[in-house]
Every structure is written in structure tokens, then in C-alpha cells.
Amino acid sequence: MAAYQFKLPDVGEGIHEGEIVKLFVKAGDKIEEFAPFAEIQTDKAVVEIPSPVTGTVKEVKVEEGEIAIVHSVIAVIDAEGDVADQEEDQTTTEEPASAEPVKEEKTEAKEDNKTAKTETTSNKKQKVLAMPSTRKLARELGVVITQVTATGEHGRITADDVKKFAEGGSTKSAEADEVKLLTEKTSSADVAVEHEITGTEERLPLRGIRRTIAKRMIESKRTAAHVTIMDEVDATELVAIRKWAKPVALERNTKLTYLPFIMKAVIAALRQFPTLNASIDDEKQEIVLKNYYHIGMATATDKGLMVPVLRDADRKSIFDLADEITDKAVRGRDMKLEASELKGSTFTISNIGGYGAQFFTPILNHPEVAILGVGTIKEKPVVYEGEIVARPQLFLSLTVDHRLVDGDVAALFLSQVKRLIESPNLLMMEMR
Template sequence: MIEFKLPDIGEGMHEGEILQWFIQEGELVKQDQPILEIQTDKVNAELTAPATGKIIKLFFNEGEVVEVGNTLFQILEENETFIPAPPIVVEPPSNNEEKEMKPITNTQEVTINRPLATPYVRQLARELNIDLQLVNGTGPAGRITEHDLQNYQKPQPIQEVEPILSVQHPCHTQEERIPLKAIRKKIAEHMVKSSTIIPHVTHVDELEMDALKTMRDQFKTYAEQKNIKLTFLPFFIKAIVTALQEFKMLNASVDDHTNEIIVKNYYHIGIATDTPAGLIVPVIKNANQKSIFQLAEEIKQLAAQAREGTLTLEQITGSTFTISNVGAIGGLHATPIINHPEVAILALHKMEPRMVIRDWEGVIRYMMNMSLSFDHRVIDGVTAVRFTNRIKELLENPNLLFMEMN
């Protein structure tokens, strides 16, 4: 008999929350058949059967948090005989009170031929109270997509119209309690750690975007022919990587245990992405080795996977510098919190036409603010300003940006 323990499926992972069991006790399963879905602070993952056999026992309920190394379930392999342990005789309590025993039960109806869907779509279906068995999947191999859930119409039961008079206390209707757990809990813990350990300083500057906008517009049609959505972000990544190669202290981290600064000679850029599950930071590895079009395509793919909850551990770890692009939803400036253990983060804000002074005359230019938060233990204010000045120089003169590329 195999005891399947929760493995470490993430860097530094200590626990995971069981989102859904796909089987129940006594059920026959095949090797590699999905058994349960679990959510960690990094990713949602489906764990599969290690062998073909019979599920003997489930040790946790859906919604419970399990520490790494704890046994999740027991499986009896094929051709293996199960010899149950002898029953344990328990004397009744002296006070004649019966102790309540809560069996481990599956809280959802289980089916072997379950619909194909990503963990993100399953979670969304639970939030919308939609039975995936009733949804027609339009994705590859009949996979149910987020679009299918949006288009699904629940059958409406026929109800008799009956006047109901109810009175609720105002305090009961004006408050809602939401458990702080799973990814949101880990985000909170990470932000507290970062703001507690790192002395944050934020420097704000503005960019003139007219020249870059003209260049982007020139290449936009060509990019569309290649099915690439060309935004400003790939240009920013290239400019930032070029500046990081010159100001290496901003592409570093601090080892708090050894009191050492670790300077990175590789450039893995994290892109803070808003998702239904919270803030996720997918990482573009070796950004200095990729073209503008390659960066644009990878940004598109990572953003889609982040929203669907299908990012792998490799895709969300190892960043050396992070960008928070909030320009699409607005905002003039902010004080972004550094993605520990990195030493800096750059927030990009909305682009808008503004009146500025050029050659002693007032003119209209497309302007954008950027906010650089940096670790003052490692980076001085003068270095931070010079770093953003270099980014400005490259983006306000995009031809120079291309000349500086490797």
C-alpha cells in the first residue's frame, strides 16, 4: 500500500490548500489519473495517482490546509491484498457523553469521466456555482474555457411567486467577511516581509513618449500580420535591461543571512500581473537575449496563463527585477513595494497628452510617469536617478535604444 504525501511542488513551499478531490474512498483509479487539485502560494496543481489501484483512505477534506510531508491519501496497488488493522476497542467516556466523530468525506459529487478544464476554470466555475458537467467545452479536445463559462446559461427553476416579508439587522447586511487564505494570504505575508525588511525609497520621473509612440505605431501593423500584439512594454523591458547592464546594483539581491549583496549577471524580468486569484509575477527569462517581437509574444502568453492559473513554477520564479505596469488602468504615480529579495521595482503609469515647455514654448506632448522604488541599503538616491535618466534617454530616443541592443 502506498501512502501519498504532499510533495514540495514549489520553492520554499510549506503548505497547500485542497481545492477539490476528484475521487472518493473505495474508488478504482489508474496510474497518472488526477486525484486532487491543490493550491499553493505559487501555483494551482493537479496531483495524480502514483500507481493503478484502489483508494483506501482520504486524510483531509476540501478546503483544509495541508503541510508538506503529510499523507494525503492511501492507495492499494493492483494485485495487492489489503489487511485491515484490528479494531481498536475504546471504553465509553465516564461521563456517558458520546464523542462526536467526524468522518473524512468528499464534499463534492465525484465522477471519473470529468470535464477537461484548467484549474483556473474549475475555480471560476466553483465561484459561479456552475456544474462543469453541464457546460459544452469549445476548446481543444472539448476543454472548457473561461469563455464557455461566460456564455453558459444556468437553467432557471420554476418558482411560485409568493410575497415574503423579512427584516434584517443593518449590521448583518453591511459587512462581509472573506477568509485571508491561499494566494491572497501569501501575497499579504510577502508584502509585509518586504516592507519590514527593506527600507523603501521611491523616485518619480516623467517620460516624453511621442517618439516611441511613433515607432510603435509604425511596427504595429507588421506585428499584427505575425499575430503579435505590440504594446509599449517590450520597449520598456529592453530599455530597462540595457540600463541594468550599466547599473548592476539594481539587478541584485541581498542575502540577509550572510549580509552579502548578490549581483546578477543574468536578466530575468518579472511582470506583475493582475489575475482573479491575486497578483502573480510571471518571469521573462534572459530578456536581454530576446527581440522586441519575441518579448511581445512571451508577454501575451504569460499573461494568458496567469489569468487561467496554468503557470508552472519555472515561469514564476527567479526574477532579478520587476516591472509593475498599471498604465492601462490609470494613475499618475505610486510607491510600489519591492519584490523581495530584489532591490528595485519600476511602476509604469498612464500615458496622456500634457502641456510641457520645450525651447521656452508651451507644446502638447504624450507624457508618462514612472516610479522607481529601491532598497536604500544597497542603492543610493543618486544611482537611482541616474538609472531612470538612462531609461528616459533610451525611450525618448528609441533609435538609440536599438543601437544599444546586443
């Protein structure tokens, strides 16, 4: 038997950490090689991590809900047979994993010394444990992260630590003392208000897909310059052509919705306005124009929003798109999509028409520069050929990244989508 240090593997796509969603084993359990050890939530999807060896779990170093860093030790397994000791990972910039038990006192002493020397070694490069989002926040606030005192688990610097430091919370500045004095003066009033609150509260941990959604939405809003334009579309012909095609679709067991038609109209318009099928490489300061059409489809699940991708949607028929939309929507709600099915989109469509909403302001699926929000189809009185009549209206909301897409281009794009939806027979002329 050999003690095998099981390190969180690199699952690719530049992911440096993951949340432990579920553990399948505990200390003392036997486990086979390739058997499920844990599920982790990355920025892309929930990924199952298998055991690399057969043996008995000696120690599990992580808990459900904890953020684990790639290459950090998450378990120790008494492996059967000869297993070479893992080499220390020299590529990570984070603090090393927890030390051996016999070295705990020395490790604590070193940490104390490091803290004591923080003020005198501010210009010296130090290794710190912090999430990428926390490091980014520090850069935005002009904070040298090595000077921040960590309060998180295992010495992790949290976003609150950075904010407090930026506000002078870790110094004895006059401003900090003034804030403290003001807080003390108002504390009694705060308590009085607090006593007036009635009812109960329930607090739930921000974990899994919901935490990923929150992180990505904030990243999108901070990075891109969001602008949303809206329009109404006469959907009379769209409703008619879907009604005409439904019996044919049923013969091939296809659930035909309006979305495949809208998707085809979007692709045709993207060919005419390629800057909406692009992204911005912020690091290299380059515009990336994409000559392929991978359409993301925002899908609601019990755990939050997911965006499965329909690859090469321009090469597929209306019926093919309808089948794929149904398949990925079902598997998305059942959390059975592969990570590869949730990445690489060039343009996203968010359809909330089924909930009765009309207009909304969709948030960009970063790093994409455009997203189309599709509202409900609703009969409204409109002026048609000089008379007021009731006709079905479809509501569209287009959000673009104004850094790349100007307002006139966005308006022309949406007008082209509108034209193709109002005259779906024109889509035949756009087929390739």
C-alpha cells in the same frame, strides 16, 4: 490490496507546505496511477498532484482550504498489487501526521501530558506544528515557540497564539489581568456602538493565490527598506515609433504594446547600474549580483496578481518580447502557467497604465531589490522649446531596497531609463 499512505510530495524550491485548493476524489472513489488527486497552492503557483498508485481511496485526511505539510499523510489508498509500506519521514521538524485510530486515546493522553509539562520543560527542545511565517513571527517577538499553547487545527500554533503569548495572554500576569479588566469595562460601550452599524457583510476565506500574495507582500515589507522615486517621461518619440512599427507587427500577428520598448530600456539601464539587478542573501549576508536579465511581469488575474518571468530578455527582440508578453499574460489569466515560469526573476515591471493610474508605490518582489511601476501615457501641457504644448507623458515609479540601492543610484538609473524612452532610437545602440 495494500493500504498505501499517500504523503504530500516535496514539490521543490524549499516549499514546506501547501494549501489544498481542490480535491478531485473522495473516499470510496477508484483512482488510476498518475490521475489527478488534488491541486495545491504553494508560494509559487498552483500545482497538480497525481496519485502515485492505482486503487480505491479509503480515506482522505485533508479538506479543501486546509494547509498540508510536506510529507504528511493526505490520504490512504487501498492500492492494487503489493505496495511497500512507506517509512516514517525522519527529516521533518513538524509534528507527525495523525495517528492510527486504535492509538487515539494514548495520543490524546500524551498531548495532555506535553501541555502539562510545558512550563517545566521550556528549555527542552520540543517538536511543534507551526507554519514558517508563525515561527518567524515568534523569533521577531522573542517568543519561545515551544511554550506557546496551540489553538489551531491538529495542534497547530497560529500567529494569534504567538501574539497572545507575547502580550501575556497565556499567563496570569498582572498586566494580563489589567488588560482583561479594561476590556470588561469597555465591553458595554463596544456593544452600543455595534448596534449602531447597519447593513450586511460578506466574509470570504483568505485562500489560494490571494493568501500567497498577502504572505509575500508582508514578507517583502518586513524585510526590505522600501524607497520610491517618481518621474515623468516625454513619450512623444515612443508613441511615434510604436505607431510606425505596428503594421510590421501585425504582419507577423504580434500585438505590439509599449511594454517591450520599456523593458529594453530597463535592461540597458541595468547593465549600467548592476546593483538594481541583484538580491541580498540575508542568511549568508551576501550581495548577489546577477549577470543575466530575467524580467518579471506583474499580471492581474481573477484570482490575484501573478508574476510570469521573461528569461534572458536581453537576448530577445522587441517583437519576440511582445509575443512572449502576450502569451504569458493570457496563460497567466487562465491559470495555465507552469511553476517554473513564475520564479527566478531579477527585476520586475508592474504596468498599471491600462487602468489610467499615473504614479504609485510598487512593493518589491522579494528578494529582488528594485521594481519599476509603469503608469498611463497621458497628454499634458508642458514647456517644449520655450512654448507650452500638449505632449504625451509617461509616468514611472521606481521602488528600491535602500539596504543596497542608494537614492542617488536609483535616481540615476531612472534618469537613464527616461533618456532611452524619450529617444528610443538610442536603444539600437544598446542592442547586443
